Amino acid sequence: MTGALDWLVPLGVLMAGTMLNVRLTGRWPLILGWVGGFGAQAVVRWDVLDHSLVAALMPMTGVAFILFTNYMITDPGTTPGRPRNQVVFGVTTAAVYGILVAWHVVFGLFFALVITCMLRGLVLVTAPWCGQALAEGRRRVAGRVGSTRPSSTAGVDGAR
Template sequence: MTGKPARDPRVIALRNFAISITALNVLGYTVLGFEQAPLWPVAAVLTAYLTELVLEVVGARAEERAPRFTGRGVRGVVEFLYPAHITALAVNMLLYVNDRILVTLFGVIVAISGKWLLRAPVNGRLRHFMNPSNFGISVVLLLFPWVSIAPPYQFTEYLSGWTDWVLVVVIVSLGTLLNGKLTGRMWLIGSWLLVFVAQAVLRGLVLDTSIPAALGTMTGVAFVLFTNYMVTDPGTTPSRPASQVAFGAGVAVVYGVLTGASVVYGLFFATAIVCLVRGAFLWSLHLSRRDRQERAVSAATRTAPLVAEVPTPASTDRVPQGAAARA
């Protein structure tokens, strides 16, 4: 049978995500009320493209292979740049740096570079384990204390009444379709939401935090975007259901600890910490597996005979009849 080859669901997910975040930025500057300058997302995207292409060329030369964006024409280049496109728009959309665009561009470069600098072996190949946009945002927040997250009201500044809820419903619906059909991260989302509720109630009981206020965080557009498009990044989260549950619950627990300790921007730092722990875990699995293999080889070498027995040729066991007669 002949037909078109099946499309990679990861590529389809990236394409849909890129379209969604682009549409959100267009609406943000025309309808919602984004605070950043309108040309900044363009500068961020171009910076991400350049950084991604340069690092890919350098990496391909070091690994003696062809760059991944070659061989399939324009389509191959476009599909290769989907992650960079998403990362750039996310970093610019979620950071507020006043009028210092260079700080935003620095965050974009850090986010893209982290995919090359922070990698762990997964199924025999190195893969990045830090959520790119979250990593770039976290580094900027740590290095520049005067920087803040974009004000949450920017997502609904020019909306009122029932239109506020329509936006949330649209984001949740599209995010559920994306994660349910393509990324398969619904286990992660479920555990993240359930444990988030649990930590909010626990903080209210132990730390005298307002439980309704802690739970009210879940109704904001920023939280909905984080849940559907940030914490579920398929490239830096596990695929198995049990591992997804552990990852989502881990982010919620770390968030509760950070927020209970009065650490701001807990969502981003919690995600970065859990991604870092997962990367260390992947490296520990790889090293322990390699150590077991080396011990097995060493044990096999020690138990193997040093000199193999050489069988005696049959011709030396008997004297030829002619030679016996002569004797």
């Protein structure tokens, strides 16, 4: 293919895959954080390190970026569930990618995701507020599962 089809086909695949992914996994904040962060790291590398802006943005037009965006970074088993945390995860992955590219590390997309997942695991294990939040969530779930009393008896046969 030549001309406009060179970029229209990947754009169409990206849009179709993103729509399916958004509807099935609800990871649209993660996708927006990742794509926005990717663009931002390209601009920072262009401004600070004097890299070519076009070259820094070029990976966004490739099949590897499309597959990564739709199927690797949005994995529900390894990414946060809350929208704010999804955005942070996506932006962090993009920032790590930018650092790896500046250091001339190949396979930066894959390594950036692995490093971000490791950082997330480290935060979840070591941060006191994360541990407290997880413990509170477990207590709430255990309380709901172990409860046998009805939620409300008001209004049933005149009982109050």
